Amino acid sequence: LIVGTYGEWVFWSDSQGKWTQLKKELSHNFAISLAMDREGSLWVGTDGGGLNRVKRQVFGALPEAGDVTVQSTTEDKWGRLWFGINGGGAACWTGRDLLRFTNQQELANLYVRSVLVDDSQRLWAGTYGGGLLQFDAGRFVGAPRAETLDPHISVIYQDRQSRVWAGTQSGLGRWDGMNWTVLTNSPLDTPIQALVEDADGTIWVGTGGQGLVRLSGGDMRVFTRSDGLPSDNVTSLLADKGVLYVGTANGLGRFEQGRWTRISKSEGLAGNHIAYLLDDGLGYLWLGSNAGLMRVAKLELEQLARGDKTDLPCRTYGKADGLPTGECTQGSQPAACRTMAGLLWFPTIRGLAGVDPATIMANTNPPPVVIEAVSVDGMPQSTDALRSPSPKSVVIPAGKEGLDVEFASLNLAAPEKGHFKFRMAGHENAWNVRDGRFRSAHYPKLPPGEYTFQVTAGNEDGVWNPVGASLLVKVLPPFWQTWWFLLSVGAAMVGALVASVHYVSTQRLQRQLAELRQKDALEKERARIARDIHDQVGASLTQVSLIGEMLEADKDQPAEVESHARQISQTALETTRALDEIVWTVNPSNDTLDALLNYICKYAQDYLAVAGVKYRLEVPPQLPNTPITPELRHNVFLAAKEALTNVVKHAKASAAIVRLTVEPDRFTLEIEDNGRGLGGLDPKAAALRNGLRNMRKRMEDVGGSFALESAASGGAIVRLSAPVGHV
Numbered sequence: 001l002i003v004g005t006y007g008e009w010v011f012w013s014d015s016q017g018k019w020t021q022l023k024k025e026l027s028h029n030f031a032i033s034l035a036m037d038r039e040g041s042l043w044v045g046t047d048g049g050g051l052n053r054v055k056r057q058v059f060g061a062l063p064e065a066g067d068v069t070v071q072s073t074t075e076d077k078w079g080r081l082w083f084g085i086n087g088g089g090a091a092c093w094t095g096r097d098l099l100r101f102t103n104q105q106e107l108a109n110l111y112v113r114s115v116l117v118d119d120s121q122r123l124w125a126g127t128y129g130g131g132l133l134q135f136d137a138g139r140f141v142g143a144p145r146a147e148t149l150d151p152h153i154s155v156i157y158q159d160r161q162s163r164v165w166a167g168t169q170s171g172l173g174r175w176d177g178m179n180w181t182v183l184t185n186s187p188l189d190t191p192i193q194a195l196v197e198d199a200d201g202t203i204w205v206g207t208g209g210q211g212l213v214r215l216s217g218g219d220m221r222v223f224t225r226s227d228g229l230p231s232d233n234v235t236s237l238l239a240d241k242g243v244l245y246v247g248t249a250n251g252l253g254r255f256e257q258g259r260w261t262r263i264s265k266s267e268g269l270a271g272n273h274i275a276y277l278l279d280d281g282l283g284y285l286w287l288g289s290n291a292g293l294m295r296v297a298k299l300e301l302e303q304l305a306r307g308d309k310t311d312l313p314c315r316t317y318g319k320a321d322g323l324p325t326g327e328c329t330q331g332s333q334p335a336a337c338r339t340m341a342g343l344l345w346f347p348t349i350r351g352l353a354g355v356d357p358a359t360i361m362a363n364t365n366p367p368p369v370v371i372e373a374v375s376v377d378g379m380p381q382s383t384d385a386l387r388s389p390s391p392k393s394v395v396i397p398a399g400k401e402g403l404d405v406e407f408a409s410l411n412l413a414a415p416e417k418g419h420f421k422f423r424m425a426g427h428e429n430a431w432n433v434r435d436g437r438f439r440s441a442h443y444p445k446l447p448p449g450e451y452t453f454q455v456t457a458g459n460e461d462g463v464w465n466p467v468g469a470s471l472l473v474k475v476l477p478p479f480w481q482t483w484w485f486l487l488s489v490g491a492a493m494v495g496a497l498v499a500s501v502h503y504v505s506t507q508r509l510q511r512q513l514a515e516l517r518q519k520d521a522l523e524k525e526r527a528r529i530a531r532d533i534h535d536q537v538g539a540s541l542t543q544v545s546l547i548g549e550m551l552e553a554d555k556d557q558p559a560e561v562e563s564h565a566r567q568i569s570q571t572a573l574e575t576t577r578a579l580d581e582i583v584w585t586v587n588p589s590n591d592t593l594d595a596l597l598n599y600i601c602k603y604a605q606d607y608l609a610v611a612g613v614k615y616r617l618e619v620p621p622q623l624p625n626t627p628i629t630p631e632l633r634h635n636v637f638l639a640a641k642e643a644l645t646n647v648v649k650h651a652k653a654s655a656a657i658v659r660l661t662v663e664p665d666r667f668t669l670e671i672e673d674n675g676r677g678l679g680g681l682d683p684k685a686a687a688l689r690n691g692l693r694n695m696r697k698r699m700e701d702v703g704g705s706f707a708l709e710s711a712a713s714g715g716a717i718v719r720l721s722a723p724v725g726h727v
Helices: 298-306 383-387 483-553 558-586 593-611 630-649 690-701
Strands: 002-004 009-012 019-021 031-036 041-046 051-055 070-075 081-085 089-093 098-101 112-117 123-127 132-136 139-142 153-158 164-168 172-175 180-183 192-197 203-207 212-216 219-223 234-240 243-248 251-256 259-263 274-279 284-289 292-297 315-317 344-348 351-355 369-376 393-396 403-409 419-425 432-435 440-443 449-458 469-475 614-618 655-662 666-673 705-710 716-723
Touching: 070 344, 070 351, 081 112, 081 123, 081 344, 089 112, 112 153, 123 153, 153 192, 164 192, 203 234, 234 274, 243 274, 251 298, 259 298, 274 344, 284 298, 284 344, 292 298, 369 393, 369 449, 369 469, 403 419, 403 449, 403 469, 419 440, 593 614, 593 630, 593 655, 593 666, 630 666, 630 690, 630 716, 690 705, 690 716
Parallel strands: 070 112, 192 234, 393 469, 614 655
Antiparallel strands: 002 009, 009 019, 031 041, 041 051, 070 081, 081 089, 089 098, 112 123, 123 132, 132 139, 153 164, 164 172, 172 180, 192 203, 203 212, 212 219, 234 243, 243 251, 251 259, 274 284, 284 292, 292 315, 344 351, 369 403, 403 440, 419 432, 419 449, 449 469, 655 666, 666 716, 705 716
16 A cells, blocks of 8 residues: 655555655655556656656665674574674674674674574674684673684584584684584685585585585595586585585586586676575575675576576676665675575675565566667668657668667666567577667678568566567668679670680690690700700719729829829719709709708808808898799709809909898899909909809899999909799
């Protein structure tokens, strides 16, 4: 029942007849009209203050607790709610009054991280730095024999054998009623952040960096990320009918029958850092995080683990729903609490909030969705057509490519928690899912054709509009894809076919001619190889034969024998070098730029070293493996060989420099000596001599250039430059 009055208005909130005044929350005190929408929001028309919308909040904060960081909550059998405050001691809410326990109430350490009422109704309190305490006779005192524990305690837990466990910053303690047993062996020597016992009596321990530890019958096993755990930083644990839920710093882990399933933001959670877990007894799992308080159905989690679905419907609550803040506290156990009456209490960094989960009603109203604006290459299209009842459409002219569609939905209950799905039917099959912040779709380039843009919206509880909105999109083709152009192209193709027949026959003749030319070139190459063998190797062998005859005639003269032997050795060496050059020239694997330049440098080193000429090589550290023609390789090598011969035989040089410069399209080889120079001739006259003229001819035959000039040292510089093109 809602009653509006002239001067104030009141809201009938519950069946006990308690009136709640909303006078302070309105823009004006005089309410003259009331209306309730289908989402449960109340609209109030005021006399001069405008229109107000009042939303019933799901959660109720405990105002008596104040703006404090609540770490842990627990309930005793009398229905009193105890909670620990980080820096504010402990407190007890009796249902009517709030009792505080600070330094004045014998609480030496105000950083209470964990509170627990055990099955004997003893209240335990774990502090950060003050050790483990018990509540006795209205004040907190040190727990029996707790001095053996690390004083930084964040976890208190009682198993089914009534043993109390204490998780500290450096180990795990267990109280059997008489003494404490402290477990500090690795990996339990790290901060203990969570503890739970499953139906089989197995104890699971969550550590702050060493993973999840399973203690069963004296055996210990550690689960880490390599086993499927979302993170080695385990923050909370919950055991439920053969399923273990593990909250971590990187998502929620679900462990069932030896199989891990990781649930994170990618599957639908609001955040990955899970602070605490709570089962509401109604089929939902609550997850506290720094991104809000989340509620997910355990059935949905099971379906996700089986692979029946890939996304998880998740309802996220924040300040707009009545929470003091959307950021939940972390680092404590127990954290959230479910009371005997079924109420849920959640600690946050700004206070304590509660809710009766049975009163939470899902929003079953599918939000309406509309297409608001359409732009083509940044130019807005007609918005009147979008608002008309007729089918909405847009035509994209040829040459225009970018399409932007803006849409919106009406979900006043939780607009920031809605979702959109859209797709361009005919262009894509899968739906694009976006949250409520993204309200536009961009298509940079659509092929010519007709499409239908479809968009629908979902509310905060995953209820989707079954109809949505649509937009007909027609992309006109460019002229070269029109019918008349295709017909013209067909006619041209017929003409091209006729021309192709003529071309093919002509090409056949040209190929035959090319084969004859290649055969002729091969014959010339074979003749050149035969000539080289005859001129170089044949002459050397003839010389060896003549020296052998002279050796036979002078066999009684040792001095002549020694001289002839040296001549034979020198001739054999020159023959070997000549054969090496011939083989290198013939081998097609050497038809690369790096092979040519490496061989010239090696030849220069060997030749100048034998001649006793000091030399220096200036070449790049890396030579390109560019293919070259056999003619280029052969002519450049012979020209370089001739230049090196001139350095030794004619220039009478004592030192030489071989300098190589490689550019993307050509290379330049310079051979510089400190010999006699040009001998009084200018460079043009010197270049007319036979040897130099041959060098110039060879370089011009391969499209290169030859240059001769005086060096700064008094000698000469021979510059050979040749292009590097496609073979």
